[in-house]
Amino acid sequence: MISECEIENLELVYKKPKTLTETPMHYCPGCGHGVINKVLMEVIDELNIQDKVVGAAPVGCSVFEYRYMDIDMIESPHGRASAVATGVKRVNPDLYVFSYQGDGDLAAIGTSETIHTVNRGENILMLFINNAIYGMTGGQMAPTTLIGQKTSTSPYGRTVKNSGFPINMTELISKLDGAYFVTRQAVHKPNGVRKLKKAIQKSFEHQKENKGTCFIEVISNCPAGWGMTPIKSNEWLEENLIKMYPLGDIKVPK
């Protein structure tokens, strides 16, 4: 690894956030999880809250994110990260707390916890990584999988008849009074990464003021699960996923 002093004489335009560990990430090449992990850590660095933040990791491809995030974390049961985060926050109101969950985790098995955490307006940040598939278990259908999308458990494409409609979880929870700031972003382009970073920053600022739940959906890719190259997966994301799940703020503080 190149250390900072070796490039001393050059202009430093980019560096790894301090709160990102040296451990190589296990995510597949081109996977959005890595970018999202990094952006989150950048914000924690910049806000200087490493000693005041606790994260609840999910079961899903990001189950090992505690290896990359140099902060205190709890690895939650599948679907329960928002309840775990609630537990931490309620007995430590001065901490910054976030949960990080995939679409299977947050919008299938954890639906009840998701809705009620937001409905109570828990003062936490919920990050929802929607890649329209179960990445970790090998590419099965998710509640957010698109109609016609092929997965290992919808090999002929998802049908409404068998599996109903893709769930728009973020739209749904935005209707709850406990939701304070709700937005949907994507990380397949640098511009999107910057917007996500802003949204995370804002969310932590709101959390400090006990405003209610901040909920950020991130549309992400799963090249391995979708059976595509990273570049192709980003194109598919743009042409299909974002059509179904349009980007932008859904609920902003009045």
Added chain:
Amino acid sequence: MNMSYDKNVRLMKGNEALAEAAIRAEIDGYFGYPITPQSEILEYLSKNFNEEDGVVLQAESEIAAINMVFGAAGSGKRVMTSTSSPGMSLMLEGVSYIAAAQLPCLLVNISRGGPGLGTIQPSQADYFQSTKGGGHGDYRLIVLAPNSVQEMADFVFDAIYLAEKYRNPALILSDGTLGQMMEKVRLPEKGSLPKFIPDWAAKGKRKDKERNIILTSAVDPAVMENLNKELQKKYALLQSEVRYELNEIEDAQILIVAFGLSARICNKAQEIVKEKGVSVGLLRPITLYPFPSDTITKLSKKVQAILVVELNAGQMVEDVKLAVNGNCPVHFYGRMGGELPTPEEIYFELKKIIDEQSIEK
């Protein structure tokens, strides 16, 4: 732990005494979901717990409640939940995680007749679930079984003390009758429990320290086996905390083994037989895990027969038989589904044993 007690004697329901004891044990949080026959715990705490002292939260389900306990315990706070049998079943995935992560917390099961939705009457049919793990994986809970309203209060302190000492979830396994009945009680006083300051908790990474990660997974099976070995070592150490009560064990010809409410009914049966001239002793396991196996083994060499009485189809009797290992005959009497035996029923069972084995007066 040095327990000090309130001077006043109060008349309280078991559930309320337990809830009041939790406040006096200085818990930081309670997370639960209503279910009969234990809802008074949540109700009492909702009414009497000071907001400045912590949080009482009615969760959307037992699954959510136990995961809130998981998070809060992971952050190093003193927390608890309570439920009854069907709710306990829902919590068990979370309990397995909490045991694997080696977090202390207090669980309470005011159990009822099952299986299924069952009844709201008392039962001990959750003995297997409580003492053999219950959820997935090789884990154990510390299990305490009260048999009076006084013990419903006292065991809150004992369970939390043991949970924190061993970094292991501790369960109070009680039943609908003990939860609902009123008795005289002297409550333990605040400050009896030592302060709890964990250095492993996830509560924000300190600058000068490694980060704390509350973790239950491993990629490498060797790492997972090591965690298991660590747990097993802890469970071996736990054996020294075994607690039981002996009653009229000197010269006993027959030994009754019963826990919780059953033991109280057996006390009455003992009085009846005594009038008839056969001496019957009683062993009441107070900790169901660790189990008083050694004492049972010793006693099984002295008595002519053992009768195990439970409010189930025969669960603890398996542990008794393992301890007895053929030293004497082991009989069983149980009522199920929320029914209670009368002392006369138990006397009748004892009489059968006396006749069958020709036990001399």
